Amino acid sequence: MAGSALLAVAFDFGTTYSGYAFSFRSDPLKVQTNQGWIAGSDQLISLKTPTCVLLSPNGQFDSFGFEAENKFATLAEDNKHHGWFLFRRFKMILHSNEELSRSTTVEDINGKSMPALSIFTMSIKYLKKHFTEALNKQKTGIVDKDIQYVITVPAIWNDSAKQFMREAAEKAGIEKARLKLSYEPEAASIWCQTISTDVQETWSKAGRQYMVIDLGGGTADISVHEKQIDNTLKELYKASGGPWGGTVIDDNYLEFLTNIFGKKTVLRFKEEQMEDYFQLLREFEIKKRSIKPESNEKITFRLSASIKELYQKENILSLEDKIARLGLSDNVTFTGDKLRVEASVIKKLFESPIRSIIEHVQQILAKPNMQKVKMILLVGGFGECKLAQDLIQKEIQYQKIIIPEEAGLVVLKGAVRFGHFQDIVRSRIxxxxxxxxxxxxxxxxxxxxxxxxxxxxxxxxxxxxxxxxxxxxxxxxxxxxxxxxxxxxxxxxxxxxxxxxxxxxxxxxxxxxxxxxxxxxxxxxxxxxxxxxxxxxxxxxxxxxxxxxxxxxxxxxxxxxxxxx
Missing domain, CATH: 2.60.34.10 (Substrate Binding Domain Of DNAk; Chain A, domain 1)
Known part of the structure; x- marks a missing residue:
């Protein structure tokens, strides 16, 4: 089953974050990930970097990820960002887009359009270059023709979206014959055949049927597999899901802030205090994953003083009076640069996407041919969210729910293994x-x-x-x-x-x-x-x-x- 490539590398091109991992054929399970994406002034180290592209005013690629966000924020602070293009979270343009074509455009943070294929190509080209530089530091002697490339895609994407991603990768310099697309929940399933859990014996048993729920930034992607006697995987139910990823909660949080500060203030804050705006989003991303289900106390968010100053310039009503008028006096308070919000208010931001996921999963499990499915594997960046884990565990009964360590990297590592063993999936629905x-x-x-x-x-x-x-x-x-x-x-x-x-x-x-x-x-x-x-x-x-x-x-x-x- 092993492929002939000396090395397999996978690019996880996500809605919110992207990254890569690789391993050598001699030791395929020793997967290396990039350890050094640095967020900025606070020196936050991340295993992935934002899916974010910055173009210069002449439309040329400038930077990607944290570097792109930070440079655009610095330009904005000096009022020099006019004419630059910053594209964020653009992967969702491919989801359920029946009009998708090579001429499809995507808008940047200020509504300016560019061809989507060019933006995707630049992103993959950057990840490939970053990986190549990391590989060369190891002095392995491996050249490009020795490498199998894998790009992860949601299993629920249509044929057009998958072809779009393939063409972007080929334009980025990846040879067609050495490129494979890997379905995200399938990759998670592949990797989890290798991990140790308290149910390892039953997990590895031939005939075991289980569901994989991959909760990413943009989508929830769900597959059902059966382990075969020859260690391959058989799909039991067609890939399904919907736009119920973590970015829905980000949007709900921004809507919550907009209700308090007003559209005009939030828009000015985004345009004039770009660095503070990105910091607000990054902090919420960390809080989003760590809020505990049992928490009943107020949750503290650090807010830049600039947004309060902008509000005061735009409004006669004080913030305290505005909060009282919204009926939130008991739930929301400001202390210096801190916004303190009752846990119940924040938890409500999570309800709609998680409820959609739970209802969809319950509909699948209720089908007659799903009665032997007794285990659920929960992975993905949003799958690391404690609130999502708790709600799913409470609502989906009679199932053992397994959340592997570093759930956000499981898809990436599985895609690397798929690069080495491409016949590991026997059949699909x-x-x-x-x-x-x-x-x-x-x-x-x-x-x-x-x-x-x-x-x-x-x-x-x-x-x-x-x-x-x-x-x-x-x-x-x-x-x-x-x-x-x-x-x-x-x-x-x-x-x-x-x-x-x-x-x-x-x-x-x-x-x-x-x-x-x-x-x-x-x-x-x-x-x-x-x-x-x-x-x-x-x-x-x-x-x-x-x-x-x-x-x-x-x-x-x-x-x-x-x-x-």
């Missing part, structure tokens, strides 16, 4: 129905709503969805499913590949059907269409869909990953 657009002989009673097309003088029903595989079906990795087709044209054929959200679409024009891409086949050899019959094969189960067509007479092959953009 199809999230969509896939098929081809075809013409069939028109049958009046059957093709009531069909578009009629005349082919060789005969009536044909057009845009028929000819199913290859149905949503919910299990498919082995790299399984090939083939069908035979007569070409539609004497010289060439365009095979339009569709996916659908429903299990049994009739026409490719049905609601929920989407054109994924086209495979173009040439057969200009003077033969009849029947003589040029095509064998069309779909290779499923990998993180990306591959389609090939073979002329059954000449054996000439045409193939393509679907161009979903």
């Amino acid at each position: 199809m999230a969509h129905t896939y098929g081809l657009a075809v013409c069939k002989v028109f049958v009046e009673q059957k093709h009531i709503n069909a578009k009629v097309r005349i082919v060789d003088g005969k009536k044909n029903a057009d845009n028929i969805f000819d199913m290859i595989i149905r949503a919910g079906e299990e498919v082995n990795i790299r399984k090939e499913i083939s069908k035979s087709y007569v070409p539609t044209h004497p010289d060439k054929t365009s095979l339009n590949v569709y996916c659908a959200e429903t299990m049994d679409p009739i026409y490719t024009t049905d609601i929920g059907c989407k054109l994924l891409g086209t495979v173009r086949v040439a057969h200009a050899n003077g033969r009849s269409k029947e003589d040029n019959r095509l064998k069309v094969s779909f290779i499923f189960g990998d993180t990306e869909l591959f389609v090939k067509a073979v002329n059954m007479r000449t054996k000439e092959e045409f193939s393509s990953y679907m161009d979903c953009l």
